[in-house]
Amino acid sequence: MPDQLLFAMEVFLNGLMAGVLYALVALGFVLIYKASGIFNYAQGVMALFAALTLVGIMEGQVPFSHLINAVFGTEIHHFGWHLPAVVAIVLTGVVMIALAWAVNRFIFRHLVGQEPIILFMATIGLAYFMEGVGDIMWGADIKKLDVGLPQGINTWIDESTYEIFGYGFFIDNLDLWATGIAAALVIALTIFSQYSKQGRALRAVADDHQAALSVGISLNYIWVLVWSIAGFVALVAGIMWGTKSGVQFSLSLIALKALPVLMLGGFTSIPGAIVGGLIIGVGEKLFEFAIGPLVGGATENWFAYVLALLFLVFRPQGLFGERIIERV
Amino acid sequence: MSLAEQVLGHERDNEDGGWITADGRQIGAVMMEMKNITLRFGGVVAIKDISFDIRKGEIRAIIGPNGAGKSSMLNVISGFYNPQEGDVFYLGEKRPKMRPYEVARQGIARTFQNIALFEGMSVLDNVMTGRLNHMKAGVLAQALWKGRAEREEIENREKVEKIIDFLEIQNIRKKPVGSLPYGLKKRVELARALAAEPSLLLLDEPMAGMNVEEKEDMSRFILDVNDEFGTTIALIEHDMGVVMDLSDRVVVMDYGKKIGDGTPDEVRNNQDVIDAYLGVAHD
Numbered sequence: 001m002p003d004q005l006l007f008a009m010e011v012f013l014n015g016l017m018a019g020v021l022y023a024l025v026a027l028g029f030v031l032i033y034k035a036s037g038i039f040n041y042a043q044g045v046m047a048l049f050a051a052l053t054l055v056g057i058m059e060g061q062v063p064f065s066h067l068i069n070a071v072f073g074t075e076i077h078h079f080g081w082h083l084p085a086v087v088a089i090v091l092t093g094v095v096m097i098a099l100a101w102a103v104n105r106f107i108f109r110h111l112v113g114q115e116p117i118i119l120f121m122a123t124i125g126l127a128y129f130m131e132g133v134g135d136i137m138w139g140a141d142i143k144k145l146d147v148g149l150p151q152g153i154n155t156w157i158d159e160s161t162y163e164i165f166g167y168g169f170f171i172d173n174l175d176l177w178a179t180g181i182a183a184a185l186v187i188a189l190t191i192f193s194q195y196s197k198q199g200r201a202l203r204a205v206a207d208d209h210q211a212a213l214s215v216g217i218s219l220n221y222i223w224v225l226v227w228s229i230a231g232f233v234a235l236v237a238g239i240m241w242g243t244k245s246g247v248q249f250s251l252s253l254i255a256l257k258a259l260p261v262l263m264l265g266g267f268t269s270i271p272g273a274i275v276g277g278l279i280i281g282v283g284e285k286l287f288e289f290a291i292g293p294l295v296g297g298a299t300e301n302w303f304a305y306v307l308a309l310l311f312l313v314f315r316p317q318g319l320f321g322e323r324i325i326e327r328v
Numbered sequence: 329m330s331l332a333e334q335v336l337g338h339e340r341d342n343e344d345g346g347w348i349t350a351d352g353r354q355i356g357a358v359m360m361e362m363k364n365i366t367l368r369f370g371g372v373v374a375i376k377d378i379s380f381d382i383r384k385g386e387i388r389a390i391i392g393p394n395g396a397g398k399s400s401m402l403n404v405i406s407g408f409y410n411p412q413e414g415d416v417f418y419l420g421e422k423r424p425k426m427r428p429y430e431v432a433r434q435g436i437a438r439t440f441q442n443i444a445l446f447e448g449m450s451v452l453d454n455v456m457t458g459r460l461n462h463m464k465a466g467v468l469a470q471a472l473w474k475g476r477a478e479r480e481e482i483e484n485r486e487k488v489e490k491i492i493d494f495l496e497i498q499n500i501r502k503k504p505v506g507s508l509p510y511g512l513k514k515r516v517e518l519a520r521a522l523a524a525e526p527s528l529l530l531l532d533e534p535m536a537g538m539n540v541e542e543k544e545d546m547s548r549f550i551l552d553v554n555d556e557f558g559t560t561i562a563l564i565e566h567d568m569g570v571v572m573d574l575s576d577r578v579v580v581m582d583y584g585k586k587i588g589d590g591t592p593d594e595v596r597n598n599q600d601v602i603d604a605y606l607g608v609a610h611d
């Protein structure tokens with residue numbers, strides 16, 4: 001097999017893995033959008049916030065320590081514990097549920113029935129508010145996150161591809177794990193939404209608010225539930241991303257990468273978010289590999305958006321989105 | 329002679345003021361009582377100081393011309409609108425201000441004038457959502473005790489299948505609701521409301537926009553539901569004829585006011601009602 005093809009295959013696989021992370025963030029968007037019509041700009045910041053909180057809890061960092069020390073003249077920074085990753089993840093999950101509740105109680109409950117653009121503006125406000133709170137709470141320095149996921153080259157793939165093709169593929173263990181966990185998450189979400197009482201209620205709310213109310217579903221409860229699930233998805237994305245490149249504030253920018261994913265996949269489709277994520281991941285890696293050297297690289301910054309733009313022109317509802325039919 | 333005897337020409341049956349109808353059904357005590365309800369939308373007074381009651385086991389109709397405030401009244405009963413004045417008594421107790429889902433959980437199910445179905449779901453799934461209030465297993469319980477959740481699902485499925493058979497929609501049970509014709513959608517909406525096994529069923533123009541045959545089917549279903557399940561029904565209908573055949577007692581509304589209340593015969597002979605229906609000029 002020609003070398004170029006082998007390289008391209010390796011790039012393809014790595015693109016798939018990157019795409020899984022995009023898909024995870026996009027999934028969080030879709031969940032909230034379907035159930036409440038809110039386009040949650042803060043989804044990326046939620047991933048950042050979750051990762052920050054996770055590191056903070058694991059390392060026993062005192063929240064708001066800067067503020068506390070400045071006000072009281074103290075010098076406290078750490079509780080002096082190191083929690084196991086599992087415990088910290090569960091505690092962070094609880095924090096994300098509390099956040100979901102607060103977001104509904106203090107923001108969206110007061111905005112029921114408002115124009116979508118107003119809800120969207122509220123999420124922009126929420127995003128920057130959370131970014132600020134995250135900063136004050138846990139500090140702005142880049143943090144290392146290690147929850148015990150294996151990292152580094154997967155030697156089995158390296159060796160077996162070497163045996164077959166005479167060229168060993170470089171696939172990171174972390175990416176493999178991320179893919180597995182994301183797949184498990186999507187399967188769990190699908191089963192939950194198709195077969196559980198709450199899942200059925202959730203689909204009902206996504207479909208018709210009035211009808212949902214008439215069968216005894218509390219919209220507030222469903223919204224808190226949805227934001228909690230989105231918070232949990234953000235936590236998983238935050239763990240993957242944070243482990244890969246450290247927990248830093250640029251993490252919130254992955255939300256912007258989720259946008260083209262959503263345009264591709266449709267804002268209301270869970271399979272769309274997944275397939276869209278994979279297409280963007282693979283597309284931008286392959287494009288960079290094939291065309292990047294010709295145009296001086298850095299195509300990854302814009303490729304996704306251009307692809308999404310092309311899609312918008314030819315299929316505005318996305319791959320799996322609901323058909324937009326003009327009512328006349 | 330008691331009031332019931334005078335008014336209805338039937339023998340009074342119970343102390344609670346109930347009676348037995350000509351076709352042998354038992355009408356019981358007052359189940360729902362609306363007292364001096366007033367509902368305003370800005371300057372528009374949709375309901376003006378209206379009082380009436382609904383008795384257990386009866387079919388109670390609310391009629392009146394377009395814009396009379398019928399739907400608004402149903403929305404007050406089901407908690408979708410909150411009246412500015414007046415009280416609602418349910419099962420003898422004054423009801424605090426409630427949200428629609430809380431009212432639904434008290435056993436009051438409804439349909440909508442403009443049909444509110446889950447268009448993206450199948451008929452079966454739509455009717456299943458009607459049973460959400462009868463399902464207990466929470467998120468965790470479902471994850472931990474899969475068996476119990478499954479048993480619950482099966483029990484509820486059986487009830488739902490019975491309702492689907494009852495309303496003769498077996499052949500479309502797997503179809504997405506969005507693709508159904510109007511008349512069938514109305515029937516699915518009724519099925520979903522029935523799935524909740526309500527004590528009080530509210531129907532907002534269940535026969536609007538139907539052809540004669542569909543109307544006859546729907547009338548039959550409404551009578552059967554009342555007869556076989558003993559469900560109390562309050563229904564809004566535009567068409568006087570249909571109402572006269574179906575209902576035990578009728579409230580007549582016009583411009584937000586109550587202009588008549590009694591048996592179909594009484595209402596039919598009420599001059600105000602005749603005027604309203606013949607479109608006699610309102611000054």
Ligand SMILES: Nc1ncnc2c1ncn2[C@@H]1O[C@H](COP(=O)(O)OP(=O)(O)O)[C@@H](O)[C@H]1O
Pocket residue numbers: 369372373374392393394395396397398399400401
């Ligand atoms: N949600 C609402 N907002 C404003 N006005 C309303 C609303 N619902 C009903 N109305 C007004 O209340 C009056 C009664 O309407 P409705 O109850 O729908 O009448 P009906 O069902 O008897 O045709 C109408 O004037 C209508 O415009």
Ligand SMILES: [Mg+2]
Pocket residue numbers: 398399400441
């Ligand atoms: Mg109406």
